[in-house]
Amino acid sequence: MLEFYKYHGTGNDFVMIDNRTEFFQKDNKELVAFLCHRRFGIGGDGLILLENAEGYDFKMVYYNADGSESTMCGNGGRCLVAFAKQLNIIEDKCRFIAIDGEHLATVATDGTVSLKMIDVSGIKIEDKHSFLNTGSPHHVQVVRNIGSYDVFNIGKDIRESELYAPGGTNVNFVEQEGPNHFRIRTFERGVEDETLSCGTGATAVAISMYAQNKCDSNTIQIDVEGGSLNVSFETEDNISFKNVWLSGPAKLVFGGEIEI
Numbered sequence: 723m724l725e726f727y728k729y730h731g732t733g734n735d736f737v738m739i740d741n742r743t744e745f746f747q748k749d750n751k752e753l754v755a756f757l758c759h760r761r762f763g764i765g766g767d768g769l770i771l772l773e774n775a776e777g778y779d780f781k782m783v784y785y786n787a788d789g790s791e792s793t794m795c796g797n798g799g800r801c802l803v804a805f806a807k808q809l810n811i812i813e814d815k816c817r818f819i820a821i822d823g824e825h826l827a828t829v830a831t832d833g834t835v836s837l838k839m840i841d842v843s844g845i846k847i848e849d850k851h852s853f854l855n856t857g858s859p860h861h862v863q864v865v866r867n868i869g870s871y872d873v874f875n876i877g878k879d880i881r882e883s884e885l886y887a888p889g890g891t892n893v894n895f896v897e898q899e900g901p902n903h904f905r906i907r908t909f910e911r912g913v914e915d916e917t918l919s920c921g922t923g924a925t926a927v928a929i930s931m932y933a934q935n936k937c938d939s940n941t942i943q944i945d946v947e948g949g950s951l952n953v954s955f956e957t958e959d960n961i962s963f964k965n966v967w968l969s970g971p972a973k974l975v976f977g978g979e980i981e982i
């Protein structure tokens with residue numbers, strides 16, 4: 723039997739495993755895909771291992787639902803911080819290591835988890851879209867009537883297009899809701915579907931919109947299908963962004979054991 727916990731951050735859901743004893747078969751892609759399967763397994767957009775790391779509170783190892791180890795996951799990172807607190811590894815502050823480097827995080831009394839993301843630069847701004855890396859790669863495209871937009875089919879086409887081969891990208895569609903307030907919907911690589919939220923995607927949209935002068939505050943509200951996230955940052959030149967923070971809820975849903 724394998725002990726797990728299930729968390730979500732604004733509807734982006736993850737299977738969490740305490741792998742400090744390193745028992746988990748990390749190269750078993752089928753096992754990860756099975757655990758994330760919504761009918762045969764537990765169900766999740768991804769799976770995250772919490773491990774020990776010298777000089778840090780813990781290490782994050784992230785897999786997409788298809789079983790592939792991937793790049794940074796913002797909501798997953800926030801959920802992992804809540805999981806570390808549940809395991810009494812940390813209190814209300816921590817420093818951990820993930821695939822894209824070191825992250826700081828805080829847990830507020832209301833449970834809001836704020837995560838410091840990597841510094842961002844090298845944003846490409848084209849006529850109809852932009853592209854940037856916030857720990858994971860993100861295509862950002864402004865659309866109208868986002869509520870009825872065909873995120874799955876258009877997102878999948880962009881994700882699979884020549885432009886992003888061979889690695890692929892996550893695809894975010896965005897519509898402005900008000901000053902410094904946007905609504906997004908994201909097609910995620912590795913889940914190969916729309917998810918209810920994407921943390922690195924929300925971060926990418928906030929930075930891209932600011933870089934294109936669509937907002938003037940460095941604190942931006944991003945509504946996702948499963949709730950609301952907040953992104954803040956500092957920039958001097960509108961090209962490089964530092965002190966980037968992603969905040970929002972990170973909730974324990976249930977825990978259990980699964981036969982493997």
Ligand SMILES: N[C@H](CCC[C@H](N)C(=O)O)C(=O)O
Pocket residue numbers: 734786792793794795796797798858859891892910911912913917919920921922923
């Ligand atoms: N949901 C994640 C992104 C996972 C990254 C992944 N889909 C990829 O780029 O392979 C987030 O909250 O940032």
